[in-house]
Amino acid sequence: MEKVVAMFFMLSISLAYLAIGNAQPTFDVGKFGAVGDGKTNDSPVMGKILAPSANARRNSTSLDCWLCFKRVDGLIVDGPGQIDGNGETWWTKVPKNERPTALHFHLCNNLILSGLTHLNSQKNHITIHSCSGVSISNLHIIAPSDSPNTDGIDISLSTQLLISNTFIGTGDDCIAIKGGTSNINITRVTCGPGHGISIGSLGEDGSNQIVEQVYVTGCTFNGSDNGARIKTTPGGTGFARGVSFEGITLIASGNPIVIDQHYCNGRDHHCQDQEKAVAISGVTFSGFQGTSAVVEAINLDCSKQGCRGITINNVNISSSVGQDLRAVCNNAHGTTASTVPVVSCLLS
The missing domain is CATH 2.160.20.10 (Single-stranded right-handed beta-helix, Pectin lyase-like)
Structure with a gap:
């Protein structure tokens, strides 16, 4: 869906073993009942995200980001869950330029991120690129001090951002x-x-x-x-x-x-x-x-x-x-x- 207004994510489970493998990386939420008309509350559709085992390895056709959002205005990502990139399986075995950013937002205006815990990203934990009007609050972003290139939040080509009440302890x-x-x-x-x-x-x-x-x-x-x-x-x-x-x-x-x-x-x-x-x-x-x-x-x-x-x-x-x-x-x-x-x- 090219544009979803005020989509709400409640990550109600601990995503402890997320990784990109050979499974199809694109999911059409419309097939699961989402409307995306700017009026209908689609949050019940997005209650959980299930992903393959961390032992799965990314293939050569995969994207540079693991969880990717593009041109989604009014997106809210909120909840008590965890996003765990299981980065220790990547840091010593996969070159930097082949490791994905865990959570990437591109051209997502009026974006809200709050509440989540982000663990052990393969590379950057969160990337904000070409976005306007972003509020980030109450996050916990954690990786070992010696983990390579595990930036907490990377911001580029973006404007009007507020980051508040957040803990970040990483290797970069x-x-x-x-x-x-x-x-x-x-x-x-x-x-x-x-x-x-x-x-x-x-x-x-x-x-x-x-x-x-x-x-x-x-x-x-x-x-x-x-x-x-x-x-x-x-x-x-x-x-x-x-x-x-x-x-x-x-x-x-x-x-x-x-x-x-x-x-x-x-x-x-x-x-x-x-x-x-x-x-x-x-x-x-x-x-x-x-x-x-x-x-x-x-x-x-x-x-x-x-x-x-x-x-x-x-x-x-x-x-x-x-x-x-x-x-x-x-x-x-x-x-x-x-x-x-x-x-x-x-x-x-």
């Missing part, structure tokens, strides 16, 4: 905000383990990508590898601007505040400057309190073109392991006030 970015994204509000999210709440990476393979108007408030980083992070790859173009991280709690977090404009997803994770770079401007880090697990609690590693309009204020970070902390700067420009450790490269 808790939330990744990628190119073509704007007007994102993230509040009361706990991240850890994981790689933090990240903008980027942007500019990979020389691409032009933009992110703007991202507001992260009242979030907690607990034992995560990173906290508030912006990462771009040299040689790209576009911008990240109008970004704020405010009211952040840190519990033994690695890299609590980091801008990395030399990011490359290779072995050394450090690329040299090029003639072009994604422009970073208008970024605020405010009201950070808690502890850092690393010495460089603040790292502003900007490209030779520089980061402009960086504001760091009311920050008080101490060490979780009894070390003297420091801030490191490279080509960063802006202001700071009431910040520990002192950020000497910014105007006070």
Whole structure:
């Protein structure tokens, strides 16, 4: 069905063994009584989803996503159930580019996700792509800290998103905000383990990508590898601007505040400057309190073109392991006030 308005899912069972195998991956809910006329309540039709054993393996004709929704406006995915990707059977045996995203939404406007527990995705747990008007709340997204590429929520080419009251502990970015994204509000999210709440990476393979108007408030980083992070790859173009991280709690977090404009997803994770770079401007880090697990609690590693309009204020970070902390700067420009450790490269 190309368009279903206000479809309601109640996942009333624990989907502990979902996997894509050789079974037909497309199900026509119309054959089971769904009407999809924007008026009829189709929720009784969608009471349960049954799927093959986790031992089934995806064949070469399968999609890049496991549970996929496209062009479904007004979709509600809600309930106390679990979506378990059984990722441990994929992580060591299947290359990254052949593993599917567990739950993928494409061109789904006015989308609501709430209540579910997402476990051990094969790759990303949830992907939001080309969507507008998305509310995500009260989710639990869980995978081991060493599970590869198991991002919690990936967002791209989307606008008007709210993510709230959610726990994410995975082996990669808790939330990744990628190119073509704007007007994102993230509040009361706990991240850890994981790689933090990240903008980027942007500019990979020389691409032009933009992110703007991202507001992260009242979030907690607990034992995560990173906290508030912006990462771009040299040689790209576009911008990240109008970004704020405010009211952040840190519990033994690695890299609590980091801008990395030399990011490359290779072995050394450090690329040299090029003639072009994604422009970073208008970024605020405010009201950070808690502890850092690393010495460089603040790292502003900007490209030779520089980061402009960086504001760091009311920050008080101490060490979780009894070390003297420091801030490191490279080509960063802006202001700071009431910040520990002192950020000497910014105007006070």
